[in-house]
Amino acid sequence: MPAILLYGVAFLLYAALAFHFWRTRWRGASVPRVAPWERAAILAPFALHTWLVYDMLWGHSELRFGFGQALSVMLWLAVLLYWIESRFLPLEGMQAPVLALAALCVPLPAIFPGFTSSPYSHSIEFRLHLTLAMLAYGLFTIAALHALLMTLMERRLHGGPVAGPFTGLPPLLTLEQLLFRAILAGFVLLTLTLATGMMNSERVFGQAIKFTHEAVFGVASWLIFAALLAGRYFYGWRGRIALRWTLAGFVALLLAYVGSRFVLEVILRRGLA
Numbered sequence: 001m002p003a004i005l006l007y008g009v010a011f012l013l014y015a016a017l018a019f020h021f022w023r024t025r026w027r028g029a030s031v032p033r034v035a036p037w038e039r040a041a042i043l044a045p046f047a048l049h050t051w052l053v054y055d056m057l058w059g060h061s062e063l064r065f066g067f068g069q070a071l072s073v074m075l076w077l078a079v080l081l082y083w084i085e086s087r088f089l090p091l092e093g094m095q096a097p098v099l100a101l102a103a104l105c106v107p108l109p110a111i112f113p114g115f116t117s118s119p120y121s122h123s124i125e126f127r128l129h130l131t132l133a134m135l136a137y138g139l140f141t142i143a144a145l146h147a148l149l150m151t152l153m154e155r156r157l158h159g160g161p162v163a164g165p166f167t168g169l170p171p172l173l174t175l176e177q178l179l180f181r182a183i184l185a186g187f188v189l190l191t192l193t194l195a196t197g198m199m200n201s202e203r204v205f206g207q208a209i210k211f212t213h214e215a216v217f218g219v220a221s222w223l224i225f226a227a228l229l230a231g232r233y234f235y236g237w238r239g240r241i242a243l244r245w246t247l248a249g250f251v252a253l254l255l256a257y258v259g260s261r262f263v264l265e266v267i268l269r270r271g272l273a
Contacts, residue, residue: 003055006052007052007109010045010048010049010103010106011103011106011107012103014049014099014102014103014106015103017042017045017095018095018097018099018102018103020038021038021092021095021096022096022100025092025093025095026093026096032092033092034091034092039083039086042099043083046080046083049072052106053072053073053076056069056109057134058131063127063130066109067112069109069134070134070137070138071108072108073134073135073138074105074137074138074141075098075101075104075105077139077142078098078101078142079098079099081139081142081182082094082098085181089174089177090171090174091178092170093169094169125196125199125200129193129196129199129200132189132192133193133197135189136189137253139182139183139189140182140183140190140225140249140250140253141250142182143186144247144250146175146182147246147247147250149175150175150179151240153172154239154240179242179246180232180242183225183228183229184229186225187225190218190221190222191222194222217252221249221252224245224248224252225245227245228246228249231245
């Protein structure tokens with residue numbers, strides 16, 4: 001089957017499931033748990049999405065990179081995260097928006113294919129580094145959006161009973177549990193990203209660390225998230241202090257991403273000097 005058809009099928013299946021969860025979880029008075037058949041149904045578009053992500057990053061000798069690929073990987077991660085965590089946490093109200101966003105993002109690599117790579121990016125080391133980086137950035141983006149959502153919910157709760165679209169969302173304690181699980185997984189991936197980045201830097205530039213602004217902000221974000229996880233473990237940080245540290249770490253990571261995106265474009269477009 002041509003890849004464009006796989007993108008279309010994944011989009012339609014995600015969109016149909018998003019409509020189903022919106023109709024059954026957001027419009028009704030009760031919010032039933034995800035049924036076994038619903039969990040199985042989510043696996044159909046997710047399996048297609050998994051193949052498309054793999055094919056995009058590893059299936060061709062020519063590697064392409066752009067925002068379409070980054071968003072597709074991020075929503076692939078979000079679907080995986082919610083599918084796993086819904087077995088342990090009441091996340092029924094989050095399925096509709098996550099699946100709707102996945103439907104919008106899954107075809108983006110076909111619509112916006114990104115720019116062509118240089119021969120250097122064909123190496124397994126570079127592809128591994130890029131994959132880890134996209135997964136880490138994706139998880140921390142999900143965590144930052146979670147933190148913003150929790151901030152809005154907290155302010156809304158102070159104003160009275162929850163109403164409107166917030167009625168279908170999980171309680172704050174559930175969202176906080178998911179937030180820290182996403183941060184922990186993202187921290188592990190960020191650690192691996194920095195390690196593989198140093199190996200690639202040694203190979204390309206002859207030194208493990210180049211003190212560019214993307215390296216500084218990348219290490220700064222690692223330190224912020226390490227401090228946040230340590231504060232959570234030793235001092236029980238939660239609530240506003242945890243949300244502020246999460247957003248601060250994400251801002252540092254975003255600044256590092258802007259710099260690394262420029263470096264990637266230079267490497268991929270121009271190749272090695």
